[in-house]
Amino acid sequence: MTSTQNSRTDTVAEIRGIIRDIHDFPKPGIVFKDITPLIGDGPLFRRTIDLFAERYESSPVDTVVGVESRGFIIGAALAYRLGKGLCMIRKPGKLPYDTLQASYELEYGTDTLEVHSDALAPGARALLVDDLVATGGTATAAATLVEQLGATVFEHACIIELAFLNPRDKIDQELFSLIQYDSE
Numbered sequence: 763m764t765s766t767q768n769s770r771t772d773t774v775a776e777i778r779g780i781i782r783d784i785h786d787f788p789k790p791g792i793v794f795k796d797i798t799p800l801i802g803d804g805p806l807f808r809r810t811i812d813l814f815a816e817r818y819e820s821s822p823v824d825t826v827v828g829v830e831s832r833g834f835i836i837g838a839a840l841a842y843r844l845g846k847g848l849c850m851i852r853k854p855g856k857l858p859y860d861t862l863q864a865s866y867e868l869e870y871g872t873d874t875l876e877v878h879s880d881a882l883a884p885g886a887r888a889l890l891v892d893d894l895v896a897t898g899g900t901a902t903a904a905a906t907l908v909e910q911l912g913a914t915v916f917e918h919a920c921i922i923e924l925a926f927l928n929p930r931d932k933i934d935q936e937l938f939s940l941i942q943y944d945s946e
């Protein structure tokens with residue numbers, strides 16, 4: 763392994779170590795993967811964004827799309843680092859302009875997402891960013907919104923993938939995750 767690979771492996775191990783499990787949140791039976799300790803650790807959060815930036819700095823991405831709500835934090839930092847714009851996909855009623863909607867199923871219910879009707883230029887290549895991908899429902903709904911705007915999804919990127927929920931079976935595009943959990 764090169765020193766860069768060692769550094770990446772060490773950083774991913776640190777990220778995994780700082781994420782905490784919150785049992786029975788937001789409802790009984792769910793184990794919530796909490797990234798707030800990661801976001802609160804400036805040097806480690808910076809290295810996390812740097813890992814994403816290294817992957818995408820030479821890619822043809824036009825816009826970073828942050829999915830509510832922790833995806834905004836990661837997406838904004840990554841968009842800044844890449845020198846790209848940020849598009850926000852939000853829960854209903856949070857965006858002030860004309861919107862498009864897509865509904866989806868969560869591992870514990872259903873929800874809807876919205877995006878401004880002019881948030882992406884037709885033909886734009888979007889990098890969808892979120893903190894976690896579980897069943898793939900949120901990612902799929904976000905991709906639907908991107909495509910309704912005439913743009914394309916370059917890739918999905920997340921810190922955490924709950925691989926035991928098989929999100930890749932639902933997501934049509936590539937999915938890049940720093941950490942995969944094969945069980946709760």
